[in-house]
Amino acid sequence: MDGVHDLGGKQGFGAVGHGPQAKVFHSDWEKRINALYAIAVRQGIFNMDEYRHAIERMEPRHYMCASYYERTLTSLATLCVEKGVVTHAELETLAGGLFPLARALGTGRTNVPNRSSYNPGDWVRVRDLYVSGHVRLPSYIRGKVGRVIAVSPPYPFPDAQAHGVQAQDEPTYDVQFHSHELWSDAADDALVHVGVFESYLEPLT
């Protein structure tokens, strides 16, 4: 999904709010929500891909302006409503006000059928891929060329997992890109490593 969550390389943002005031939590409810979503995952109410995708499905302005734990809270509530654990109306009654949830879930997809596997040292191209459902491809690597540095063991395929679609597990590749391949001369000189699922790659021909 080409959503506002896909922030890598986006410009116009100010300084990072780094400093002695940095904190993990700013209030007690943040700790409790962080605990609750993890409990819901452990109870099997939803998986981590569903959790991440429900955050991405938040109305874009809501996503942009919410704090991190408000995003957690919205994903947790959305999935609990979608899975039938609680109703939206009940949540609003309990909260004593409107309770904005994420927008509706679309369709997922399974693995790409004709995918190749790669070895460290292989040059690869990221597919020019557009997926309306969940996808863990940051748009800044779309269509770009990089080199495989390492291979991980197979993981569940997020494009399927977030939508309850059957799929095979896939290795992810540690792919190294040069920042100038990604953003021409409008970036600092660096190597950027991204964990890329096999279905997102094609051999460099």
Next chain:
Amino acid sequence: MDGVHDLGGKQGFGAVGHGPQAKVFHSDWEKRINALYAIAVRQGIFNMDEYRHAIERMEPRHYMCASYYERTLTSLATLCVEKGVVTHAELETLAGGLFPLARALGTGRTNVPNRSSYNPGDWVRVRDLYVSGHVRLPSYIRGKVGRVIAVSPPYPFPDAQAHGVQAQDEPTYDVQFHSHELWSDAADDALVHVGVFESYLEPLT
């Protein structure tokens, strides 16, 4: 600038707020701000490219949540402060509160030196172009292939105009793209026409 203003093809947004309640203006100040920015342009305080870019330079959350005329207002005020017409402090005193302006202007650029010209019927590729200053290239056509349908007379080059950089005027090309070239199968079937400056294009080899 790869900013949040570059909305074409972004997903996650809801229904268009179309209907009998549609209006141009919602209050009197909107009309007056719309008049004032046009007067400032006519007075030569800034040009339209500076005006558009100052909107793009708004802090991303502010951009996303502001109404259209709040964006106009912020651009007008930012440019009047940057051009020395008024100080930020005076605006805040007059407003009786904080007056958020757009973020600082970066560097512009002039035309691409080795650009080609094109004729209707020519196939072209949009350069894989990353510009940190003002640019009128929507990111959804970056790197994509289309066909030139028509040619316009030369216009001032926005990447330069928004930054006070000297540049030659350039024709813009009406380039036709198939929606499936732009977004694979994750788009409705359509032809998309974009007005593309010469410096953004390269011949299809």
Next chain:
Amino acid sequence: MESNSDLKAVAAPVERAAAIEMALTSRGVATVEDLAERVHLADEVWLPERGARVVAKAWTDPVFRTRLLANGKSAVAELGIELPAHHRHLVVLENSHEVHNVICCTLCSCTALTVIGLPPDWYKDLEYRARVVRDSRTVLREMGLDLPAETQVRVWDTTADTRYMVLPLRPAGTDHWSESQLATLVTQDSMIGVARALEAK
């Protein structure tokens, strides 16, 4: 850009608008007359009724229609409609049973406002700008325009200083209508391309 450090809350847009207006009028950058003139143009002149006259004339005068499609800017000037200097080009997009055109501006909200009228709120909203270019047929359907599968959709993104207007299909049953009668069927939505012209009643 020093800010007033003793202020705490962000002023409301209406207050900020008043502040910049006061700053510009007190310096003589804008006069009361300038402001009144521009507000008058927006309220009374740049209305969709102007574009409706253009469309109705194109429907009834084939020679004008040819001129309009060849050079929109000079053709609308015949009807006394001028474009701002930076609107360099007006391209008129003729709908047919085969092709339906729709206009947008994904990067900001450009339009041929002196011809088709200042754009309504939804045209400038993030939703329309993000979605119509990618999900054109779906968005048009949501907005009440269900196009036949065989009609091709063409979306025009106003990214340069060319401006667009749609020449909608002439409604059936209007063969003997006058130009001014026809103009009443031409809405701003139909010149943006999110609706057909009104049906003849």
Next chain:
Amino acid sequence: MESNSDLKAVAAPVERAAAIEMALTSRGVATVEDLAERVHLADEVWLPERGARVVAKAWTDPVFRTRLLANGKSAVAELGIELPAHHRHLVVLENSHEVHNVICCTLCSCTALTVIGLPPDWYKDLEYRARVVRDSRTVLREMGLDLPAETQVRVWDTTADTRYMVLPLRPAGTDHWSESQLATLVTQDSMIGVARALEAK
């Protein structure tokens, strides 16, 4: 997803959080004990001090260091540090005078939180996520880390279920320090890669 139509204002996040907590505890999905356990983990267990022990051991025990770089997950398990099931892989990135590593998550805010501690607010903010991957050296400089021009920057974006931690350079003048003394020099920032380990005083 029917909404309560008689409500008007959006409830504050703290009220919404209380509502979902009440809904889940009243149904037995989460017990008071579950909640207390998870809050305890976040407050008392998943702290940067854990990662600091790993780093200090790697600085003093070359054989452990080799195991850590070969397989982070099994090496930290030797110190009693477990990763959640969905953190499949822990890759430890060793800084040198030639290469400086920094980690981020542009799509959300993933981290090896059981090792380096739960990430601070700025790591999860839009600013860090948007900028560090493209303007790495600039962002690091703004954050107080001015790297020599000859040091190569490597940015690691946590887009899959591999987790990363940075093994910072051992500070000068610590040759005879004990493992536990060394651990006091290892900050969370240095394991993210936005700072060096603290200097020896």
